[in-house]
Amino acid sequence: MAEEEVATQGELAITRTGDRLRLAREAAGLSLADVATRTRITQRHLQAIEKSEFSELPGRTYVTGFARAYARAVDLPETEIAADIRRELDEDQYGARPIYEAYEPTDPARLPTARLAWTLVIVAAVLVSAYGVWRFLSVEPDEALVAAQNRDADASEAPAAATAPVVAGKTAADGAVPADAPIVLTGISEVWIGFDDANGKTENWRTLDPGETYQVPSAYIEQFTLRTSRPQALKVTVGGRDIGSLGAADTLVKSISLKPADLLARAEGGATAPAPKASPRR
Structure with missing residues (x-):
């Protein structure tokens, strides 16, 4: 028993x-x-x-x-x-909500005035609205939101400008680029990154803390492209060279090629690299 x-x-x-x-x-x-x-x-x-x-x-x-x-x-x-x-x-x-303290109805001195009650209601509404805005801007999108952002990006994407042919492994300033040049992602502040397959589906994702680095596996370079919704919080280097910003702050960018030559082409102004898809975070 x-x-x-x-x-x-x-x-x-x-x-x-x-x-x-x-x-x-x-x-x-x-x-x-x-x-x-x-x-x-x-x-x-x-x-x-x-x-x-x-x-x-x-x-x-x-x-x-x-x-x-x-x-x-x-x-x-x-x-x-x-x-x-x-x-x-x-x-x-x-x-986590505060427990309501009931006032004794026989003690009028403890009853809040109507003006105070309405003030508290307005303050609470402002705080709830501010919290909602903060959540919207700071929390990474779930699968449904990512799909919606993809649709918005596809609908608003301008036709890519004609580009000059790229000589594999070359940049205007640096000459030859090693085919196995390491690609390192570093979090400037906490940032969410995802790796998309050929169909645009995010198969793998992770977060980087401030100062944390992640070297992209060689298998990812051919199989996946990079996405993030906080480009300003992510630093990308190829063989130790910073390629610069991936896009405007707080804007979803995706379909970013992980090939060293394409990333270095972005550092030279992006004229020879495919333009990434992007859409403002809603």
Whole structure:
């Protein structure tokens, strides 16, 4: 009887989605480092998800997207995990609201005036609106928003200007460019980057913290193109040479070739490189 009670208590203790992900990882014999390698998500973010410490992550969309990637890595249904995470986020947001202190109706001195009540309502509305604007500008797009941005970019993209032929591995200033020149991405501030396949679908993504570097794998150079929605927060170098900005600040840019010659051509003014698709973040 005692053993059954202990088992029941153990089951009831697993009430958070982070616990479920952690148990699935342990059952598969994986470490956090293994999951980080599979998902390209930093270990501290994965650990925050396991502990359900969602405030440690940059935003709600990050939490949901990282949890889905984690679920795929440990063979859990990602749609179910994402739904559970959204529910927990809603519950946490409700639980964080200040508890209303009821005033005794027999004490008129403690009752707020109508003017004060309306002032508080207006201030709350302004704060909610400001929070919504901040969330819109700072949180990376989920899959649906990315698809919408792609459609906007395709619809508004101007025809590419005629370009001069590119001599593979050459730039006007530097001469020969090694075919295996390392391509390094560095976060100036926290930035989300994605790698798109030939159909424009984002297959891999990750975040870079300020000062964090990521060398693009050689296999990615031919298979994928680069996208980001904060070009001003990302530095791209080819063989140690900074190629400059990828686009206007807070603008989604995509279809950026990762080939060294194309990137260096952008550094020379972009006249010989295909123009990336871009659309303002809405």
